[in-house]
Amino acid sequence: MATINRIDEQQLWPWAMAFAAVMSHGSFTAAANALGVSKALLSKQVQQLERALGTQLLYRTTRRLNLTEAGKVYLAHCQDWQLRMQAANQALQEHGQTVAGHLRLTVPTSFGGVFMAKALMDFREQYPHVTVELDLSTTPRDLEADGYDLAIRANLAPPERLVSRPLALVYDWLLATPAFLAKYPPLTHPEQLTRLPCIINMHFAQPQRWELSRSGELYVAEVSAPYQANDYGLLRNFALQGAGVARLPSYLAAADVENHRLQRVLPEYQLHGQAMYMIYPQRLPQPAKVRALVDFLLSWFAKPEQVKMWE
Missing domain, CATH: 3.40.190.10 (Periplasmic binding protein-like II)
Structure with a gap:
């Protein structure tokens, strides 16, 4: 690490990019051709980089180049630098331009x-x-x-x-029409849900198991379901027709509650978000x-x- 500190970072940059180019193209010759420089220059730059870092980055053979463990780590960072440079260039090109x-x-x-x-x-x-x-x-x-x-x-x-x-x-609400709820005694506890027809969403892993909480205490109701569906819009329509108690996202039912088409059931209890x-x-x-x-x-x-x- 002491060696690196004596090397100007402006010198390390071209050597690191030479190393990344060699690995990207698979050989010194292919990288030199792509960059328009000599193979000897690239080889020298990679050697200078290894000396500056104090570690070997490549195993060189006549047929192929293999990364050392240190080389794998360093290459990942070089590639990240390249991507960030590309992002910076694109951001500059797009600066002041129309987003389209x-x-x-x-x-x-x-x-x-x-x-x-x-x-x-x-x-x-x-x-x-x-x-x-x-x-x-x-x-x-x-x-x-x-x-x-x-x-x-x-x-x-x-x-x-x-x-x-x-x-x-987003939180779900339990909902039903006022006319439907008027047929039953007032609901005050989740266990009473088991006595009412409910409309369940088959999309859930355990659709008939409704978990509600209040003041940190969990309650579980195993509900009966004469109607089952996998679409919230259809579940809402069942509820609006008075088919039973439905479990719906608050954003889907808020307007119905505000306009008294649906009424919240056990609003003091909370379903999972x-x-x-x-x-x-x-x-x-x-x-x-x-x-x-x-x-x-x-x-x-x-x-x-x-x-x-x-x-």
Whole structure:
């Protein structure tokens, strides 16, 4: 390490980039041809880098180049420097330019149906040269394989190669029509749910097991279900028709509660929250249109008028 300290970092940079180029192209000869320099110069630069670092980076044979363990570590950092330089160059090129292009998003059906029309229209007011394609689906898409720029997902651990940003914590409510609830004694405890017809979501792992909490204490109700479905919109319609007690995201039912079409059941008890994430491929450089959308959605969903729909 003392040797490195005596070397000017401005000298290390071209040597490190020479090393990265050699490994990228697979040989000194191919790298020299691609860069328009001599093979001897590249070889000398890599040797100077190894002396400066005080360690061997390559095993050289007549047929191929193999990285040492130190070489693998150092190359990873060199490649990261290259990506960051590319990102810096792109950011500079895009500075002051119009954000434009086509964006492909995939979002859960009910969440997208409630929020995304307004969100994306507001986004295009800021960025009118961006066009948007929106896929609403309960099936998680492979963003990279299917060519999507961004997804919103619920309670899903993203693959390591994707960036994940928390967007919201959404709570479900238990709901029924006032006319339906008038047929039964007032509900005061979760165990009473077992005596009522309920409408369950087959998408859940244990759809008939409803867990509620109050003051840190957990209660479990094993409900009966004359109707089962895997779509929140259909569950809501069943509830509106008086079919039973439904479990719905607060954002989907807030307007119905406000207009007295539905009534909250056991509102003093809380169901588990559902974390919503914004997920997108990790790219360096990240396209300006994606950066703009990410920043916009984080800001848009943090506004009070959105937050009140899932609290």
